Amino acid sequence: MKTFLRSAIPVLLALLIGVFTADAQGAGRLILFDVDSSAFPRITARLRAFDPQGAFRHDLAPADIRLLEDERTVAVESLNEQRVGTQFVLAINSGASFAIRDSRGVTRYERALQALTDWMTGNVGEEVDDLSLTTNQNYEELHLASRQELHSALQAFAPNPEATVPGLDALTRALAIAAEPTPRQGMGRSVLLITAPPNQASLAALPSLSALAEQNHIRISIWLIGSRVLAQSETITQLSNFAAQSGGELFLFSGEEELPPVDAYLEPLRYLYELTYTSRINTGGEHLLFASLAGEPEVAIPSPLTLSLEVQPPNPIFVSPPLEITRQEDDEGVFSPDVIPLELIIEFADGHPRDLTRTTLYVNGQAVAQNTAPPFDRFAWDVSNFLNEGELTLRVEAEDSLGLKSSTIEHRVRLHIQRAPVRLSRVLRQNLPLAIGVALAVAGSLTLLILLLSGRLLPAPRGALTKPESSTASSSEEKAPPPPSLPRRAGRQFARWATRFTRRTTSPVQIEAAALLEPLH
Incomplete structure (x- = not known):
């Protein structure tokens, strides 16, 4: 019975810790960050989506993201997945529990170091991470380009667990390093804290450190090296909540459990989505931006993202x-x-x-x-x-x-x-049809006048145009020809008047006086 209890207790404790961590993580996380409004109204932002287990959600489409801008839905126009790596900081916070040995004489720290070595010397693949090491013994190596370099730095570190008191200095330093500008935009930020149980007084700094981690989107995972009895302590409760608030987890390691693979902490943070949308903001000031997964329970960003814009008309x-x-x-x-x-x-x-x-x-x-x-x-x-x-x-x-x-x-x-000065040529051009008509009328009148003055046309005697009562006429008199017809251009007004004249013949014409003039006495 005692043997059964001894074998069952580690399993029960591990399950207790695992359940506690999963509950703290909730239903997944959606993090919107690095909003760029320099090309406003076209907005670019980066996004990470995690499932309840903390794994990255791949293959999302623009329609899967619901974006709210001041509580007004805007359409995501593009969503591109990228692998950019993570800025990872390994923090060693040594203490007395590191030196506890198992039945084979291997210390807990040596077991943890072996798990780290397996990760650092294993199948590496493409190196996309920025790696750093910091400790509570004033030893650190920063921004290393490969796992091999990190392995060399860790091999050179000689912890002195009996001489150090674990606090939160190593964690504070690790968060500061993780928050530094990354070699590539959008890289994830992660801290793995391998720590002995810190003194209770130092835990008062956890809220401020949690705010720093949330502000910089740093995921914190913790390997707590200590006795199994810590599973029900206030220390593990506070540290577990602290890790869960950042999206990470706590693992209690007594020296006998199999430690989680380090790459499981880093792989989800190596990916991100870059999204673009067209803003509908038309007023300056501060505006709130929320993101969630469409068709699923809303998972807003940990705190509303504030977008400050100055917007003026053209x-x-x-x-x-x-x-x-x-x-x-x-x-x-x-x-x-x-x-x-x-x-x-x-x-x-x-x-x-x-x-x-x-x-x-x-x-x-x-x-x-x-x-x-x-x-x-x-x-x-x-x-x-x-x-x-x-x-x-x-x-x-x-x-x-x-x-x-x-x-x-x-x-x-x-x-x-x-206005141009008035000229005759201009007037004529502007009134050409009328000018032509007047010119023809004047020409006809002048022609008629010349004919009259030259004697070629004379008025016909009264009654000369009527037929005589006698039906016979002298054979010696020639019949007068009809008056010549005037051209139409002379106008109809001359037609009737002109017929009163007849062409002059060679024989004199007797004209009967219509009246006599007598001198006045």
């Missing part, structure tokens, strides 16, 4: 606009110019250049032209309808992809109209 500015415009009339009566080019500079004072949706030109308050596609910074202003002098007011309004609008200051332009 600022259009005229470039050398004209102060005066003179439209000149040529001899043809055509005014020029008809089009005035206008150019703009469109600034984004908030430092976030973005797409425009339109620019509109207003003249005297009325929209006269609009650009809804590039180029947005120029107009061909049609002035062909302006024929009177006066003062015109110009203004351009610009609207960006966020719906923000702004206008230029009003610009006044003086319009001058120069």
Whole structure:
């Protein structure tokens, strides 16, 4: 019975610790970090997603991520998985429990060192991690490029467990190293603390250290080297909660258990997703960003991510606009110019250049032209309808992809109209059909007058155009020919008058006087 209890107790303790750690981890973690708004409104961020066991969730698609921007859902446009490695710090916090030997004479620290050696000298593959070693004995090697280098540094370390009192100095130093800038952007940050049970007074610093770990997204795993009876102690409860809050775990090692593989702590942190989305924020200030997995219970980031932005509408500015415009009339009566080019500079004072949706030109308050596609910074202003002098007011309004609008200051332009001097040739060109008609009428009239004055046309005697009552006529008299027809150009107004005249013959014509003139006495 005693033998059974001795063999069952380690298993029960291990299960107790394992269950406690899993419960602390909860339903998984989603961490959003490194938000870049330099290309606003296009936002880039990095994300890590872990399952309840702390493993990285691979092969997520954009539709799997639910992103909230100020409680308003925005669509994730791209989600790319990357392997970037982790910045790993091994912290040795030695104490008296390190020197306890098993039945074979092997100390607990030597057993832990063997597990580390197996990891460091095993199948390495591609080296993507940044590795550091720190101790509570003022010995450290920082930012090593390979596991072999870390192994050499660890072999050179000679712990003195009987002479050291374990506190949290090694952990504090490890967190500071892990929080330093990483060789590659987005690398994970991890600390493995191999520690003897720290003194109770030092545990008061755990809340502040937890805040530091959360701020820098550092996962902390702990190998607590000590007796199995620690499983029910306040020390292990505090340390377990501390590790779980960072996404890590605590493992109690009494010298007989099989230690977890170190790579299990690092592999999930070597990966990340880079996502992009188009922000819908159109006001400056601080905004909250949340992320969760779509279709699953919401797992927000550990604390709301604050996105600080300065957002202002676009600022259009005229470039050398004209102060005066003179439209000149040529001899043809055509005014020029008809089009005035206008150019703009469109600034984004908030430092976030973005797409425009339109620019509109207003003249005297009325929209006269609009650009809804590039180029947005120029107009061909049609002035062909302006024929009177006066003062015109110009203004351009610009609207960006966020719906923000702004206008230029009003610009006044003086319009001058120069008319061409009146010339006969110009009048004739402008009234050509009428001029032709008048010219023909005048020409016809002059021709008729010349014929009259030359005697070639005479008025016919009264009644000469009527038939005589007698049906017979003298055979010696020739019948008068009909009057010649006038050209149509002379106008119908001469037609009837002209028929009163007859062509002159060789024989004299007797004209009967219609009246006699007598002198006045």
